Amino acid sequence: MTATDPALTALANGWAALYLLYGRIEAHIERALQSEHDLSVREYSLLDVLSRQHDGEGGHLQMKQVADAVVLSQSATTRLVTRLEDRGLLARYLCPTDRRGIYTDVTHDGLTLLEQARPTNDTALREALDEAAKNPELAPLVHAVKAINPPPTSTHTHP
Numbered sequence: 001m002t003a004t005d006p007a008l009t010a011l012a013n014g015w016a017a018l019y020l021l022y023g024r025i026e027a028h029i030e031r032a033l034q035s036e037h038d039l040s041v042r043e044y045s046l047l048d049v050l051s052r053q054h055d056g057e058g059g060h061l062q063m064k065q066v067a068d069a070v071v072l073s074q075s076a077t078t079r080l081v082t083r084l085e086d087r088g089l090l091a092r093y094l095c096p097t098d099r100r101g102i103y104t105d106v107t108h109d110g111l112t113l114l115e116q117a118r119p120t121n122d123t124a125l126r127e128a129l130d131e132a133a134k135n136p137e138l139a140p141l142v143h144a145v146k147a148i149n150p151p152p153t154s155t156h157t158h159p
Contacts, residue, residue: 021141025128032124037117044121045070046080047089047114051106060095060103089113 026041033039039047049069053060061069067077081104084090089110095101106114133142 017137018141021132021138021145024132024138025125028128028131029121029124032120033117036120037113039113039117042070042072042080043084043089044114044117046077046084047106047110047117050090050104051111051114053103053105062101062103066104084110 029044030041033041033044037044046066049066050061063074063077063081066081067074070077070080072080081090081092085092085104089107090104091107092102092104095103129142129145132138
């Protein structure tokens with residue numbers, strides 16, 4: 001295969017469209033979260049991931065798992081955790097079964113901010129997807145994103 005192979009060109013074009021869609025969505029959500037809640041997309045994502053922890057088996061995430069979930073390096077994730085901890089939105093504690101392990105939990109203030117920011121995030125995401133769907137190159141990707149977890153359909157019948 002050569003660099004001008006049509007299959008490779010199509011693949012590169014698909015990747016470029018996906019990257020463009022991602023960038024537009026992230027920028028739109030970033031503006032909304034910053035202006036309404038003084039949160040970045042990464043901060044929101046971190047709060048969201050950590051808020052889903054539970055006390056059951058495997059319910060608390062190690063820093064590498066958190067970093068993977070928010071798509072950052074471990075060092076960048078640690079800096080982000082420190083920043084949110086300094087704002088009183090996160091708290092670190094020692095693992096009760098392994099004193100070498102340090103976990104991070106969302107504080108009450110962090111949960112409150114997350115709940116306030118969630119509708120902003122969801123609205124901005126919907127707006128960004130709706131806008132992107134108007135672009136013929138991005139529309140198929142928008143449809144694919146929406147099809148991943150379609151909203152539940154009602155099974156009720158009305159008389």
